Amino acid sequence: MVQIVRREEWGAVPRKTPETRSFTPWLGGFAVHHLGKGLKLQSRHDDCYGHVRDIQRQQMAEALPWPLPGHGKEVYDDISYNYLVCNHGIVFEGRGPTLRSAANSTTPGANQNNFAICGMIGLDDTVHGEMVAAIRELIAWLQARFDGGPTIKGHMDFTSTECPGKLYPYVQRGDFHQIGTPEETPPPPKPSRPLFAYTRAQWGARPPKEVTRVPMSSRTGFTVHYSAGAATQTVRQIQNYHMDSRGWSDIGYNFLVDRDGRIFEGRGWDVVGAHATGHNSAHIGVCFIGEDGDATPRALSAIRALYEAANAGAGRTLDRTWHGGLSGQSTQCPGAGLRAWVQGGMTATTLPVHGGTGSIGGSGGGTGSSGGMTSVRSIAAQQQAVNGLGHTPALVVDGLWGPATAAGVRWLQARVGVGADGLWGPATEAAYAGNVGGGTGGGGGMTSVRSIAAQQQAVNGLGHTPALAVDGAWGPDTAAGVRWLQTRVGVGADGLWGPATEAAYAGVVDNGAGLTVDGGFGPATIRATQRVIGVTVDGAWGPNSVRGLQRHLNAWSGAGLVVDGAAGPGTYRALQTHLNRMTGAGLTVDGAWGPATIRALQTALNRGQF
Numbered sequence: 001m002v003q004i005v006r007r008e009e010w011g012a013v014p015r016k017t018p019e020t021r022s023f024t025p026w027l028g029g030f031a032v033h034h035l036g037k038g039l040k041l042q043s044r045h046d047d048c049y050g051h052v053r054d055i056q057r058q059q060m061a062e063a064l065p066w067p068l069p070g071h072g073k074e075v076y077d078d079i080s081y082n083y084l085v086c087n088h089g090i091v092f093e094g095r096g097p098t099l100r101s102a103a104n105s106t107t108p109g110a111n112q113n114n115f116a117i118c119g120m121i122g123l124d125d126t127v128h129g130e131m132v133a134a135i136r137e138l139i140a141w142l143q144a145r146f147d148g149g150p151t152i153k154g155h156m157d158f159t160s161t162e163c164p165g166k167l168y169p170y171v172q173r174g175d176f177h178q179i180g181t182p183e184e185t186p187p188p189p190k191p192s193r194p195l196f197a198y199t200r201a202q203w204g205a206r207p208p209k210e211v212t213r214v215p216m217s218s219r220t221g222f223t224v225h226y227s228a229g230a231a232t233q234t235v236r237q238i239q240n241y242h243m244d245s246r247g248w249s250d251i252g253y254n255f256l257v258d259r260d261g262r263i264f265e266g267r268g269w270d271v272v273g274a275h276a277t278g279h280n281s282a283h284i285g286v287c288f289i290g291e292d293g294d295a296t297p298r299a300l301s302a303i304r305a306l307y308e309a310a311n312a313g314a315g316r317t318l319d320r321t322w323h324g325g326l327s328g329q330s331t332q333c334p335g336a337g338l339r340a341w342v343q344g345g346m347t348a349t350t351l352p353v354h355g356g357t358g359s360i361g362g363s364g365g366g367t368g369s370s371g372g373m374t375s376v377r378s379i380a381a382q383q384q385a386v387n388g389l390g391h392t393p394a395l396v397v398d399g400l401w402g403p404a405t406a407a408g409v410r411w412l413q414a415r416v417g418v419g420a421d422g423l424w425g426p427a428t429e430a431a432y433a434g435n436v437g438g439g440t441g442g443g444g445g446m447t448s449v450r451s452i453a454a455q456q457q458a459v460n461g462l463g464h465t466p467a468l469a470v471d472g473a474w475g476p477d478t479a480a481g482v483r484w485l486q487t488r489v490g491v492g493a494d495g496l497w498g499p500a501t502e503a504a505y506a507g508v509v510d511n512g513a514g515l516t517v518d519g520g521f522g523p524a525t526i527r528a529t530q531r532v533i534g535v536t537v538d539g540a541w542g543p544n545s546v547r548g549l550q551r552h553l554n555a556w557s558g559a560g561l562v563v564d565g566a567a568g569p570g571t572y573r574a575l576q577t578h579l580n581r582m583t584g585a586g587l588t589v590d591g592a593w594g595p596a597t598i599r600a601l602q603t604a605l606n607r608g609q610f
Contacts, residue, residue: 002137004083004091010049011259011296012056015078015095021112023100028113029151030139031104032171033081034164037123046196046354048086049260049298051120055079056094061538076102081118083138089130091138094118097146105159115139115148123165132170140178152176194352195302197263203235205265206243208250211421212272214281216403221283221319222307223276223326224342225253226334229555230534230548231290235264237532238289240609241556245581248274253287255306261298263306263353269313269403270422278328283321284310292335297349300341304348313403320346382424385432386412452478455497458505459485489607517602519595528605546571553578572597582609 035055042048056079080103081094094116095101101116117138119131142148154171155163170176227233239251246252252274253266266287267273275285286306288295311317322342323333334342341347383395386408395408409428410420416431453472459481460467468481482501483493489505515525523539530537535548543565550571553559559574569591576587576597585600604610 002091002134002141003089004093004138005049007093007096009297010052010092012053012079013060016060017077019077019095019099021100023098024113025115025142026147026149028109029115029149029153030142030176031101031110031114031116031153031155031158032135032164032167032176033103033116033118033155034121034123034167035118036163036165042086042120046260046262048088048090048092048120051086052079052084052092055084061536078102081116083115084118084120085131085134085138086120087125087128087131089128089134091134097142104155105161107158110158113149114151114153115142119164119167121166123162125166127166127170132175136176136178139176143178194354195261195263195298195305197265197353197355199265200268203264205236205251206239208267209243210249211267213270214272216270216310216313217315219282219284219310219314219318220316221279221321222310223279223283223285223321223323224303224334224338225275225285225287225323226291226295226338227256227287227289227555228291228333228335229289229552230532231259231294232531232534233289234608235266235289237608237610238287239266240582240607242274244583244609245557245578246274250274253285255284256287256289257299257302257306258289259294259296259299261296261302261351263302268406268422269310270406276323276326276329279326283326284318288334288338292332293337295338295341298351300346300348301351302353304346305351305353307346309353382409382412389415389435455482462488515602515606517599517606519599519602521598525598525602525605529601529610532605532610549575557581567593575601579604579610583607 042051059076059080060078061075078099079094080101082096082099082101083094084092086092097115101111101114103116103118104110104114117135119127119135121127121131139148139152143150152171152174154168155161156168164171227238229238235251235256238256242248242252243250250271251266254268254271254273254275255266256264258264266285269284273280273283273285275287276283284306286303288299288303290299307318307320320342322339323329324331324339325342383397383405386405387394387397389412391408391411395405406422409424410422412432413420413422413428416428416435418427418431452474453470456468456470456472456478459478460470462485464481464484468477479495482497483495485505486493486495486501489501515528521541526541526545527537527539530539530545530548533545533548533552535545546567547563547565549567550559550561550563550565553571553574554561554563557574557578559578561571561574572593573589573591576585576589576591579585579597579600580587580589583600583604585603587597587600601610
């Protein structure tokens with residue numbers, strides 16, 4: 001059966017203008033596309049939603065600077081395809097079955113008479129059988145239900161292009177024609193795609209300055225918040241704000257959820273938060289990343305899943321609350337939409353929660369690619385290790401972090417003689433290995449700490465001169481290079497690459513802007529700023545961008561600015577104050593816009609601390 005993810009499920013923005021042109025696909029059929037050069041399939045299923053949303057944003061000139069291959073710099077009223085299919089065999093609704101496409105070229109009749117179906121692979125990607133089967137089933141369903149015509153062509157059959165690349169042989173062989181009876185039943189209205197949860201290590205968390213534990217059995221409430229900032233904010237940026245501007249020991253929330261429904265571990269289940277004064281010990285605090293009205297059905301499902309997990313961990317039904325509804329809290333948080341949702345009982349579709357794979361937030365950072373990595377135990381491997389030492393009751397080995405796993409790791413740490421903080425780092429791994437008599441074990445699901453060669457590559461990658469020899473041998477030059485990198489990413493420069501350095505480096509590579517710190521407010525700096533403040537990324541600074549900056553400073557620095565789009569001394573003083581808090585820039589707060597303020601802004605953007 002065709003699994004179709006509806007527009008509202010992947011977070012589509014509305015089309016700009018209504019479609020008034022006719023669409024007669026029964027006169028033609030289907031055009032198959034791919035993404036082309038420079039773009040890649042998403043190896044992790046949990047990234048496909050965001051990938052589709054990025055394609056729409058770029059095609060509508062809403063954000064991303066990269067051009068979509070085969071379409072130059074054309075701007076559309078909506079995503080150009082009727083449907084997109086990922087390599088995991090899931091179909092995403094684009095324009096849908098009743099609106100003409102805009103992807104099949106300007107050849108007369110190409111768009112009017114043919115559905116456009118895009119396989120989400122790049123030019124050099126391998127075609128997955130799941131994608132081929134899903135395209136075939138989708139075409140059969142459209143033929144049966146929406147009078148799709150009999151012809152199936154490649155994009156190159158309509159115009160001069162290499163699209164659909166490696167999918168074209170499948171077009172030529174007839175592999176997209178239905179075998180047997182076409183699918184007659186409509187697709188389910190909701191996707192079966194699970195939610196994904198990420199640990200602190202996966203999103204590159206900085207280590208906490210201090211940790212205060214609280215047993216889950218003492219929790220009485222579950223409080224919903226929103227970040228009140230752009231949905232593009234990363235968890236690391238929120239943590240930076242809480243630690244650098246607010247001076248807190250860590251990110252304030254126990255968990256965070258984004259528009260994709262991805263769950264991010266903040267302080268975790270059994271750590272006192274900093275999300276609501278007077279309620280941090282009794283209440284689990286969960287923050288939706290975005291503003292009022294941004295929450296998607298998947299985000300609501302994720303928050304609901306956390307609530308059910310919290311109830312299970314506490315052994316009771318926790319009070320459902322929202323930030324502004326707590327005693328002593330005078331705030332609009334979490335906005336009218338989420339407030340009404342909580343008051344209405346937090347109804348949401350139940351979706352399974354799986355452990356996310358790999359690091360989250362970008363292609364740089366955490367693990368490197370040299371292959372010479374030492375190992376730190378994954379969640380599933382931690383659970384196996386705890387069970388292996390005889391913990392009762394045995395943990396469920398599901399790769400998901402929760403109160404039981406946290407308690408089990410602390411039990412193991414006490415057993416092997418290291419600090420029982422619940423965080424499995426190199427010291428715990430070494431003590432455990434010594435206790436059991438050797439290797440790391442654990443089933444192969446390992447995250448990574450950087451080897452010497454990978455440290456040398458990272459130092460070079462951030463522009464150290466002269467470049468280090470990448471030979472995997474530790475020496476004075478490598479030690480000096482690591483200290484230089486540590487200073488660059490904002491951690492103690494002791495020359496020892498541990499979890500704090502890895503997390504800080506990942507934050508810079510994954511979230512940083514890569515700007516030249518020259519004090520010039522040019523298009524690159526403007527685009528980097530626009531991405532963070534959640535406005536159209538076009539490299540042109542105007543009233544809309546200023547309003548975004550003012551909203552950002554109000555949300556993240558409590559500036560209290562009037563959001564009027566008029567830049568002036570008040571806005572610049574708030575910006576200077578924010579930069580001083582976040583990065584220790586040492587700016588004179590004089591409301592003057594000049595090279596010193598711009599250099600501090602560029603530095604903050606490079607560090608992911610704006």
